[in-house]
Amino acid sequence: xxxxxxxxxxxxxxxxxxxxxxxxxxxxxxxxxxxxxxxxxxxxxxxxxxxxxxxxxxxxxxxxxxxxxxxxxxxxxxxxxxxxxxxxxxxxxxxxxxxxxxxxxxxxxxxxxxxxxxxxxxxxxxxxxxxxxxxxxxxxxxxxxxxxxxxxxxxxxxxxxxxxxxxxxxxxxxxxxxxxxxxxxxxxxxxxxxxxxxxxxxxxxxxxxxxxxxxxxxxxxxxxxxxxxxxxxxxxxxxxxxxxxxxxxxxx
Numbered sequence: 001x002x003x004x005x006x007x008x009x010x011x012x013x014x015x016x017x018x019x020x021x022x023x024x025x026x027x028x029x030x031x032x033x034x035x036x037x038x039x040x041x042x043x044x045x046x047x048x049x050x051x052x053x054x055x056x057x058x059x060x061x062x063x064x065x066x067x068x069x070x071x072x073x074x075x076x077x078x079x080x081x082x083x084x085x086x087x088x089x090x091x092x093x094x095x096x097x098x099x100x101x102x103x104x105x106x107x108x109x110x111x112x113x114x115x116x117x118x119x120x121x122x123x124x125x126x127x128x129x130x131x132x133x134x135x136x137x138x139x140x141x142x143x144x145x146x147x148x149x150x151x152x153x154x155x156x157x158x159x160x161x162x163x164x165x166x167x168x169x170x171x172x173x174x175x176x177x178x179x180x181x182x183x184x185x186x187x188x189x190x191x192x193x194x195x196x197x198x199x200x201x202x203x204x205x206x207x208x209x210x211x212x213x214x215x216x217x218x219x220x221x222x223x224x225x226x227x228x229x230x231x232x233x234x235x236x237x238x239x240x241x242x243x244x245x246x247x248x249x250x251x252x
Contacts, residue, residue, distance in 0.1 A: 001178060002170060002177070002178045002179055002191060002197060003170070003172055003173070003177055003178075004194060004195075004196030004197060005172055005196050005197075005198055005237070006196065009103065009172070010196075010198075010237055010239075012100065012101050012102065012103050013103045013105065013172070013198060013235070013237065013246055014246050015100055015101070016053065016098055016099065016100040016101070016103045016104060016105040016246075017105035017107070017235050017245075017246030017247040018105075018246075018247075018249055019047075019048060019051045019053045019098040019100055019105065020048075020096050020097060020098040020105030020106065020107050020235070020247045021105070021107055021247040021248060021249035022047060022051070022249055023043075023044045023047040023048050023067075023096050023098060024044070024094060024096045024107050024108070024109060024247070025249060026043050026044070026047050027040045027043050027044050027067065027094050027096070028094065028109055028111050030043055031086065031092055031094075031111040031112075031113060032086070032113065032114075033086055033087055033088045033113055033114055034085060034086065034087075035085070035086050036080075036081065036082045036083070036084060036085050036086075037069040037071070037078070037080040037081055037084040037086070037092070038065075038080045038081050038082040038084070039082075040067065040069055040080065040092075040094060041065045041066050041067045041069060041080035044066050044067040044094075044096050045058070045066035045067075048066065048096075048098045051098075051100075052100070053098040053099055053100040054098070054099045054100075055067070055096075055097065055098065055099070056097025056098060056099045056104045056105075056106065056175050057095075057096075057097050057175075060175060063077075063079075063219065064079060065079055065080045066080075066096075067080060067094055067095060067096050068093075068094075068095040068108075069084075069092060069093070069094050069095075070092070070093040070095075070220065070221075070229075070231070071084065071086070071090055071091070071092050071093075072090055072091060072228055072229075073222050073223045073226050073227060073228060073229060074093070074220055074221065074222050074229070075093075075163060075166070075204055075206070075212055075221040075222060075223060075229040075231065076093065076095060076166060076204060076221050076231060077095075077219045077220055077221050078093070078219075078220050079217060079219055079220060086113045087113065088113060088114040088115065089113065089114060089115065089116050089117065089120075090112075090113040090116070091110055091111070091112055091113070091116055091120050091123075091124060091228060091230060092110070092111050092113060093108060093109070093110045093111075093229075093230065093231040094108060094109060094111065095107075095108035095231065095233065096108070097175060099175075102173055103172055103173060104171050104172065104173075104174070104175045104235075105171075105235050105246060105247050106171055106175065106200045106202075106233065106235050106247065107233050107234050107235060107247035107248075108202060108231045108232060108233035109231075109232060109233075110124050110127060110230040110231055110232060112124065119207065119228065120228055122158070123160060123205065123207055123228055123229075123230045124230050126154065126155065126158045126160055126205065126230075127155075127160075127203055127204075127205040127230035127231065127232045128232045129154055130150075130151045130154045130155050130162070130183070130203040130205055130232070131151075131201060131202070131203050131232040131233070131234065133150040133151060133153070133154045134147040134148070134150050134151040134183070134201050134203060135147075135201055135234070135236050135243050135245065136150065136243070137149075137150050138193060138199060138201065138236050138238050138243040139193065139238065139242055139243060140193055140194055140195050140238060140239075140240065141192065141193065142192075142193045143187075143188055143189060143190045143191060143192055143193065144179055144180075144181060144182075144185075144189070144190030144191045144193070145185045145186050145187055145188060145189035145190040146187045146188065147168075147181055147199075147201060148162075148181070148182040148183055148184050148185035148186075148190075149184075149185055149186055149187040150187075151183040151184065151203050152183060152184040152185065155183075155203070155205050160205045160206060160207060161205065161206045161207075161208065161209060161210035162183035162184050162203060162204065162205055162206075162210060163183065163204040163205070163206060163210055163212055163229070164182070164183075164184055164210050165210075165211075165212055165221075166204060166212070166221065167180045167181055167182045167183065167202075168180070168181030168182070168183070168199060168200045168201045168202045168233070169181055169199070169200050170197065170198065170199055170200070171198055171199065171200045171235055172198055178191075179191045179199075181199050181200070181201055181202075183202075183203045183204065183205075193238050194238065195238055195239050195240045196237075196238070197237075197238045198235060198236070198237045198238070198246070199235070199236050199238070200233060200234075200235050200236075201233065201234060201236050202231065202232070202233030202234075203231070203232055203233075204229060204230075204231050205229065205230050205231075206223050206227060206228070206229045207223075207227040207228045207229070208223060208225040208227035209223065209224055209225050209227075211223070211224035211225070212224055233247075234246070234247045234248055235247045
């Protein structure tokens with residue numbers, strides 16, 4: 001069942017989204033050569049708790065950390081560790097969620113560690129563009145398929161592949177709600193969009209094949225061919241005035 005949010009609930013979700021966006025921004029500012037992914041995770045947890053919220057991911061399904069931090073060919077769900085030290089040329093995906101007064105926010109970005117390859121830089125830029133292409137379709141009376149079709153078209157035009165096994169989702173009281181929001185598909189298909197729907201739109205874009213696999217830790221998802229992947233996500237509310245990005249701290 002798709003759960004519409006009323007005005008009061010959306011106001012709380014704006015706050016949850018802002019806390020999420022702030023934590024993600026602080027972690028991104030700390031990304032540099034020589035830092036561990038565990039240190040980045042501690043930055044995320046500290047800020048979320050300081051703001052009176054809880055990390056959405058900590059303990060979710062047994063996940064052992066506050067942020068998912070995935071490096072290079074890792075797509076999503078990377079487990080932070082003091083043994084994973086960032087180095088020049090890496091790209092690191094940080095995925096953050098905050099639970100505040102009964103509602104979740106969810107956002108992700110891909111950050112460069114120092115100077116990265118031209119291919120990595122282009123992948124990061126196209127993935128961000130894919131998000132905005134998809135989010136532009138998150139308007140009342142459109143359909144879920146319009147979002148995925150826009151993401152897929154832009155990724156494919158640039159020679160990249162959207163991940164198919166993992167998708168975006170509705171969000172609210174629960175971290176994952178209906179509907180699923182694929183990063184591929186056909187325009188004009190799927191659930192109709194209404195004001196009050198809130199979606200986590202999150203293109204995961206690979207340099208090579210869209211195929212992925214899960215490592216032995218049962219969490220970390222990597223590209224099947226070992227090539228780079230990027231991730232860009234915001235929590236997006238559908239309003240009568242168009243899409244509202246709840247986790248982009250520059251716009252909320």
